Amino acid sequence: MTVRVNGKEQPVEAGETVAGLLERLGLGARFALVERNGEPVERARYEEVRLEDGDSLVVARPVAGG
Amino acid sequence: MTVRVNGKEQPVEAGETVAGLLERLGLGARFALVERNGEPVERARYEEVRLEDGDSLVVARPVAGG
Amino acid sequence: MTVRVNGKEQPVEAGETVAGLLERLGLGARFALVERNGEPVERARYEEVRLEDGDSLVVARPVAGG
Amino acid sequence: MTVRVNGKEQPVEAGETVAGLLERLGLGARFALVERNGEPVERARYEEVRLEDGDSLVVARPVAGG
Amino acid sequence: MSDPLVIAGREFGSRLLTGTGKYDTFETMREALAASGSEIVTVAVRRIDLDDRGDDDITAFLPDDVLLLPNTSGCETAEEAIRTARLARAGGLPDWVKLEVIPDPRYLLPDPVETLRAAAALVEDGFTVLPYVLPDPVLQKKLEEVGCATVMPLAAPIGSGRGLKLRDAIRIMIEQAEVPLVVDAGLGSPSHAAEAMEMGADAVLVNTAIARAGDPVAMARAFRLAVEAGRTALRAGIMEEGAQAVASSPLTGAVHQP
Amino acid sequence: MSDPLVIAGREFGSRLLTGTGKYDTFETMREALAASGSEIVTVAVRRIDLDDRGDDDITAFLPDDVLLLPNTSGCETAEEAIRTARLARAGGLPDWVKLEVIPDPRYLLPDPVETLRAAAALVEDGFTVLPYVLPDPVLQKKLEEVGCATVMPLAAPIGSGRGLKLRDAIRIMIEQAEVPLVVDAGLGSPSHAAEAMEMGADAVLVNTAIARAGDPVAMARAFRLAVEAGRTALRAGIMEEGAQAVASSPLTGAVHQP
Amino acid sequence: MSDPLVIAGREFGSRLLTGTGKYDTFETMREALAASGSEIVTVAVRRIDLDDRGDDDITAFLPDDVLLLPNTSGCETAEEAIRTARLARAGGLPDWVKLEVIPDPRYLLPDPVETLRAAAALVEDGFTVLPYVLPDPVLQKKLEEVGCATVMPLAAPIGSGRGLKLRDAIRIMIEQAEVPLVVDAGLGSPSHAAEAMEMGADAVLVNTAIARAGDPVAMARAFRLAVEAGRTALRAGIMEEGAQAVASSPLTGAVHQP
């Protein structure tokens, strides 16, 4: 199945979690912020929340700013 | 019958017009602006509009201002 | 004989006046100011003052300025 | 004999020094600056300099200032 | 050459708008308005006190050839301002309105949210709307978008006469203005008005500085001259400010030079 | 009412003095001087280059009814300035002199000590002396004491067009002036000139801001209007600046009030 | 004596807030933040570019003991700002937000209407909201009424370093502030920050002036000192400005006096 991450198609395995996806994307170590289908995902639930086919995700992070 | 003009009771004769009232109030010569029951009255209709018992009127005018 | 005008040698005939010199220099029509040997020459005396050999003259004029 | 100190007559004993005068004036402990007949007196010489009849002295000091 | 101020398609020869408040007498006001050359003159709208008709009718002292511009002073909400504007129009005043919505009696500063709301409604209702605002370039754009005929930022708190204290924000508004920018309130002297015009303001509105002057008629004339001076200078092309000194006389040929 | 500028007992209708430097052409200069209404016009004095007579004679382009005011630009010492002034007078220019003694070519600022020395000598020699100085109220008093006809402090470095940057010192000079105070140099736009006049300066001298404007003739007119505006305002009595806002419309009787 | 800055019931020892933008390196940023003594540090929130992970994780360079304050830069509407704030909070950033709603990319000025709308919604949603606004005392009151924890007016356009150009409006905001007033954006040097504090601002937020300094670490220290200087002066009681000169030495008893 596939999801969209920041507008790009990404294949994911059935039942993959948000945490798993971040890991595969090499963002495990990063301070990543995740929005799923327009709703923010609590960091505490990255391990639980399982992706579904067609999910649209935004993955963001804090950057330098004033 | 009576109407309220700028918050004060005023006796008026049945069928009196806005123009008539202004005349009796000594405002005939003045540049008077009239609101009746919350709606502005067109100057052109001062002669036509007849007051009804319990009408609430505001009578205003242009004054010095910046 | 010769005089210096604004630092340059100028041959002059014996007995030539300031006015004569200005004429020969093509400055007759100009609003010329003349200093002779460090002393200003009155305009009224341009016709009288006769140059002497070795005189040092400054010839100036009004120009645009603030 | 007498001297003038800051414009006022002061009796002094013959041979009295600047230091002695300051002492008698109760200024011994003060940081006093002394001018005698228009000339400043070096602090080092307060003990030596002997006053003479009619001397005019200014006695000053540092005060608060900007 | 002709250089009219154009508001809502109407041309005005004068770029000095004036208020009618705070004059000692209506006679002085009439003379001062004439001396100012102003073609747009503001008035307020107030209830008549039936127990005290108060002074004469101001309209009797106003020239016929000027545009009377009723303001909504005294209104603290959009609804109050809309009601006042509609009353004035129905009663025979122009359908132009100087929109003021001022909730705070201490600083007398306008409310950006209520002003925008009232402006949209009044434009919708057919008014030519001239809103009074704190200098705010983003609010300016919103007011232009809802169809205001001018935007009128204050130079400094009304009646303070402090001049262009909020110059930096007004400069941005001038740069991006799509409808005439009128500097309103806070101008205390003709040099303030001239500076606003040199900056590129399309017009200025002055009241207190004229009405409270020692000689209001002479001061009105002074503002008229200053507004013309500033506008003329803007069009003539003002020199660039420089950090360096530059001589205005020749650098060579001095008399003493060898 | 008449309000002439009086210098050394001579009356002038205009309070705008102008310089003749930096115009693109003498024709433009002539028109601009006319538009300015100026009655006192400065010129510099320079040696004629016999190998290059240069442009036409400026005097041919100057109105007959103005007072030509020769300056001592280019002089770095009192002696040079005195020599230049005497040469100008002997040659038929007026016995008035705009005294400039400027030792430093970078900042072009006047020398207070040499200027005072030259002023004393020139007054002694019968000149009407108008010295150009940095704003210095103590120097002003000394110049008045030696008999100068005006004192002319600069507003900002010459040619910079920065306006009344040294306002605080000039204000003191105006308060204590016993001869006319002319603000000279640094005024960049009509609003600067108007402000100087509102502060109480008796006149202003402008050159670069007019000569280097996009349209010098229009700018000359703008300065003329601004000087008149500022002077008129001063005499009319300018309102006090306030820290507080004060309404220009009535505080009571609003339409919506019960 | 202790004089903490209290925002939403939380105490901070430093009154200098800093941004993390525009540093050449994160190492320099880390040192500068330390030198600033700042306890509140802003960050932006942006999508990760999966094709270019970009530089290191900024959080690795930020001290643990400071409060990270995510901003909503890049948002042009209330909805975008709300969405960004909620994403930041869900992902583990604090529930504090520096609210910026900036529709115009040229002048980068905040939108008063959208900012107010977003502020109300975010307070409702449990956020501690610190809105960035143009100086507007009426908008300030509205933001206080909907429950904002501070109001943060800009001193001048962001990144311009021009200082307190809109001083007059900020002074009114300080007079009537009921929550801490933080001057944000436009401060270019420590003297600007000191002046803001002397005026009575509760704190200042600085980014560009430190990050783009020749030596950001030294400049951070300079701002820290200046903020402390300004705050200390305010509490010590600053002398009244006077128009007159007043001697600081005795007027009598000079040595030469008879």
Next chain:
Amino acid sequence: MSDPLVIAGREFGSRLLTGTGKYDTFETMREALAASGSEIVTVAVRRIDLDDRGDDDITAFLPDDVLLLPNTSGCETAEEAIRTARLARAGGLPDWVKLEVIPDPRYLLPDPVETLRAAAALVEDGFTVLPYVLPDPVLQKKLEEVGCATVMPLAAPIGSGRGLKLRDAIRIMIEQAEVPLVVDAGLGSPSHAAEAMEMGADAVLVNTAIARAGDPVAMARAFRLAVEAGRTALRAGIMEEGAQAVASSPLTGAVHQP
């Protein structure tokens, strides 16, 4: 890094000079001087009134490790100033002198001509001379030429606390200074002092603003911090002021962007 102020070959760690005038008590003065960190402290010289010895001896309240700098306040001519300086030196005060020659009791402004004359004589006589002047770049050069150790222009009339009102002239003096430039008189708050240091002044001298503060000791500390802040900023490299807004957060990658 070390950054001493060097005057006449002597190094000072502090760039804040202070006066001793106008304190309510000598005890407060002593504490304030300590808090200021000042290493150069001015005193006046006055006759002792033999009928009223007045307050205690100020020297008993002055730290031993500061340089006492006697001033010539009260002197209206070069001769009076020279006499006062020589008396102070003979009596055991340092051979440094803050030279003030002030003829006018109203504005308390220094006399450029007499000050220059006295400076030349005192340098000749072996003094280290620190003259107090109106900002005048030409006079500055003359004072440097006769051997003055510093030049000390006033920021605004003494005691007025108005800050750098004559900024434009002081900026030129800083650009061309060959001996330390000390801004003296008129600084009213720490931000004024910081600004002077950021402009490049080598030091500032403050008296009234500290002595007349509500809490002089705290204010002395505030000025100390501000002077250090301003100096540090100057050396760190202050950002250029810009006319344009420049974002401090990234312009792309916002959360809502597609």
